[in-house]
Amino acid sequence: MVTSSESPTHYAHTVDGPADLVIVPGITSHVEHQMQHPAQRRFIERLALSFRVIRFDKRGNGLSDRIPGAPTLEERIDDVRAVLDAVGSSSATLLGESVGGPMCLLFAATYPERTKALILFGTFAKFLAAPDYPYGTTQSTLEWLCNERLEVWGEGIGIDFFAPSWALDHEARRWYGQLERLSATPSNMRALWRLHSEIDVRAVLPTIQAPTLVLHRKDDMVDVRLGEHLAAHIPGAQLVVLPGADHEIAAGDADAVLEAIGAFLTDGRHHSVDDSRALATVLFSDIVDSTARASFLGDRGWTALLDQHDLVIDQSLQEFRGRKVKSTGDGVLALFDGPGRAVRCASAIRHGLRGLGIPTRIGVHAGEVEARWNDVGGLAVHIAKRIESTANTDEVLVSRAVVDLVAGSGIEFEDRGDHDLRGVPGSWRLFSLRSY
Numbered sequence: 001m002v003t004s005s006e007s008p009t010h011y012a013h014t015v016d017g018p019a020d021l022v023i024v025p026g027i028t029s030h031v032e033h034q035m036q037h038p039a040q041r042r043f044i045e046r047l048a049l050s051f052r053v054i055r056f057d058k059r060g061n062g063l064s065d066r067i068p069g070a071p072t073l074e075e076r077i078d079d080v081r082a083v084l085d086a087v088g089s090s091s092a093t094l095l096g097e098s099v100g101g102p103m104c105l106l107f108a109a110t111y112p113e114r115t116k117a118l119i120l121f122g123t124f125a126k127f128l129a130a131p132d133y134p135y136g137t138t139q140s141t142l143e144w145l146c147n148e149r150l151e152v153w154g155e156g157i158g159i160d161f162f163a164p165s166w167a168l169d170h171e172a173r174r175w176y177g178q179l180e181r182l183s184a185t186p187s188n189m190r191a192l193w194r195l196h197s198e199i200d201v202r203a204v205l206p207t208i209q210a211p212t213l214v215l216h217r218k219d220d221m222v223d224v225r226l227g228e229h230l231a232a233h234i235p236g237a238q239l240v241v242l243p244g245a246d247h248e249i250a251a252g253d254a255d256a257v258l259e260a261i262g263a264f265l266t267d268g269r270h271h272s273v274d275d276s277r278a279l280a281t282v283l284f285s286d287i288v289d290s291t292a293r294a295s296f297l298g299d300r301g302w303t304a305l306l307d308q309h310d311l312v313i314d315q316s317l318q319e320f321r322g323r324k325v326k327s328t329g330d331g332v333l334a335l336f337d338g339p340g341r342a343v344r345c346a347s348a349i350r351h352g353l354r355g356l357g358i359p360t361r362i363g364v365h366a367g368e369v370e371a372r373w374n375d376v377g378g379l380a381v382h383i384a385k386r387i388e389s390t391a392n393t394d395e396v397l398v399s400r401a402v403v404d405l406v407a408g409s410g411i412e413f414e415d416r417g418d419h420d421l422r423g424v425p426g427s428w429r430l431f432s433l434r435s436y
Contacts, residue, residue: 022083
């Protein structure tokens with residue numbers, strides 16, 4: 001059992017076998033019960049011949065702590081990090097199954113130095129279909145998952161969709177029904193499906209440095225074109241399409257899956273991480289009309305105001321795990337390893353400075369940044385700065401990437417439409433943070 005250093009949440013996990021392989025499960029999981037199925041047990045035991053296999057139940061699932069609602073992706077990559085820390089793993093290969101895939105993608109982009117390789121099975125970058133992403137889950141299917149499907153939750157009906165090759169096996173159906181009941185309650189599952197409907201990590205894909213294998217069965221209920229999309233947008237990713245319709249990784253021809261994983265991890269690839277590049281959330285703040293304000297207050301008054309300003313900034317960054325890169329004189333450039341923390345920090349800064357009568361504007365953007373000595377650079381930094389300069393007085397303005405990555409967090413935004421950002425190509429959809 002693991003306890004996160006950042007929260008009292010407990011995560012059930014098990015470790016088997018020598019290089020570390022973390023299995024990030026799909027929407028149902030129970031680390032003990034899953035080993036009661038012979039095919040599941042054999043699959044894990046085969047992996048454990050070559051790896052120290054680390055399995056865990058995500059918070060809200062299985063043996064891990066139950067929580068109201070559903071955890072965000074940001075919280076869930078904190079879970080992966082907590083499990084790695086608990087078992088003393090500095091880096092590992094991540095195997096993301098189904099809805100565990102977006103977690104792995106976000107973790108690999110945020111912590112490239114801790115990700116040796118990435119294996120994605122039957123997964124996607126975005127769950128729900130969109131005009132520019134027509135192969136995702138339809139709204140009608142989502143409603144079925146959240147309603148009719150949950151009326152028979154725990155009866156094993158899911159085996160017909162997720163592991164059809166086991167559907168005629170009565171013992172397997174009984175086992176699957178129990179897995180559903182042990183994984184989560186129907187209300188928890190409804191919250192999880194609603195959360196997954198908001199997932200969109202497409203913007204993260206080009207930033208992934210780890211060698212990546214995308215595995216997908218041709219007739220999986222998750223459209224194979226979603227796997228093809230992943231392979232096309234992750235630099236250097238390898239796509240292997242296998243025959244079969246099973247969404248469950250250990251069902252059907254599991255040996256073909258194991259052979260593909262073995263071939264991928266022994267093909268002589270070397271994982272060279274550029275420590276200077278990683279996915280981060282960039283926050284820029286600025287005091288509105290600072291020149292006129294400094295002139296009005298005079299040197300002593302302006303210095304006293306900046307001291308108050310800096311205290312609010314520093315306290316907010318400490319509370320939300322932000323790293324101050326530098327002070328800009330009348331603002332700050334800060335980095336976060338999670339967009340939700342960045343947005344909440346921005347809200348705290350706005351609230352704190354407003355209470356002091358200091359008008360501010362803040363811009364937040366998630367993207368790849370480059371470390372340069374004690375500074376950071378890259379297009380994401382420029383974009384965040386341009387977003388900040390576009391914001392109105394006392395407004396927190398964020399990019400579409402931030403909105404997509406905080407899905408399920410309860411943070412609300414107002415659509416501010418498309419904007420041209422000076423010096424940045426293309427049109428950018430921006431959103432204003434609602435006060436909360």
